[in-house]
Amino acid sequence: MTEPFIEDDMTRAKRGISWVRLEEALRGTGCPVCSQIERTEQHYLEGLLYEYVLDVGVRKKLHRQHGFCTRHAKLALMAEVKLGSDGLHLATMFETVLEENIALLGQQVKLIEEIAAETNKRKKKKTVRSVDAGKCFVCDFVKNAEEITLHSLLYLSDDDELIAEYKDSKTLICFRHVQMLAKEKASPRLLHATIEKVKKMKNDVSNFIMKHDYQGAHDYTRYELDSYLDAVNLFSGQMRW
Ligand SMILES: [Zn+2]
Ligand SMILES: [Zn+2]
Numbered sequence: 001m002t003e004p005f006i007e008d009d010m011t012r013a014k015r016g017i018s019w020v021r022l023e024e025a026l027r028g029t030g031c032p033v034c035s036q037i038e039r040t041e042q043h044y045l046e047g048l049l050y051e052y053v054l055d056v057g058v059r060k061k062l063h064r065q066h067g068f069c070t071r072h073a074k075l076a077l078m079a080e081v082k083l084g085s086d087g088l089h090l091a092t093m094f095e096t097v098l099e100e101n102i103a104l105l106g107q108q109v110k111l112i113e114e115i116a117a118e119t120n121k122r123k124k125k126k127t128v129r130s131v132d133a134g135k136c137f138v139c140d141f142v143k144n145a146e147e148i149t150l151h152s153l154l155y156l157s158d159d160d161e162l163i164a165e166y167k168d169s170k171t172l173i174c175f176r177h178v179q180m181l182a183k184e185k186a187s188p189r190l191l192h193a194t195i196e197k198v199k200k201m202k203n204d205v206s207n208f209i210m211k212h213d214y215q216g217a218h219d220y221t222r223y224e225l226d227s228y229l230d231a232v233n234l235f236s237g238q239m240r241w
Contacts, residue, residue, distance in 0.1 A: 018152035026165045030233065031174035033149050040145045045072070045079040045138065049089040059096075061137035066104060067097045069136040104131070150180055158187035166190065172197045175235050201230050 025032035052058055062068075068076055080090050108128050115126045156162045173181065173194055182191065204227035211220055223230075 026169045029170045032171045033177040066131050072138040157190040
């Protein structure tokens with residue numbers, strides 16, 4: 001009689017969508033967490049432009065926060081271009097938001113004028129409420145996507161296959177995400193693999209600087225020439241907000 005096949009948690013996790021996405025990210029470049037979040041973010045924005053008119057929930061969120069933050073306004077524009085639209089999605093989306101913006105600013109100006117007319121003693125007590133435009137509801141969605149991605153990486157961080165793929169890949173977990181993983185006590189093997197990659201990068205940076213000292217001996221390798229960009233990218237991660 002054959003033993004019944006019992007699928008353990010790790011096998012199940014590796015058959016899931018998170019593993020597929022992680023593997024996909026490891027085949028690319030940059031930080032595998034950042035690149036995965038960026039893909040999710042773009043996908044979400046494109047879906048949003050399509051579904052906005054029909055989705056009451058999305059409309060409420062957009063209006064509650066008076067539009068998008070700087071990053072997501074720029075990305076929304078890119079998503080509209082990618083959809084090949086003449087701008088109708090965004091126009092529909094922003095028509096009401098603009099009306100609300102006018103109303104909000106109108107109320108604020110009215111209050112500022114009222115305060116200006118008050119006596120000095122009462123002036124100090126009155127404040128003008130403003131909207132925090134540094135974040136928007138897409139930021140909330142992205143933050144959630146980041147947590148999910150980090151959680152799956154954390155769960156798989158001691159897996160032989162993942163470690164091997166990470167070592168061989170052109171990716172490097174960015175400083176922000178490696179710090180989040182360290183805080184959650186990720187597998188030392190994943191962190192060691194990251195240290196090795198950073199060491200290699202540091203050598204390339206040192207060689208790049210050193211070779212500047214030799215007159216005419218500028219035989220830089222491709223990695224040395226790109227080393228300063230790689231070093232900056234370790235920190236930029238492209239997913240800061
Ligand atoms: Zn990252
Ligand atoms: Zn945002």
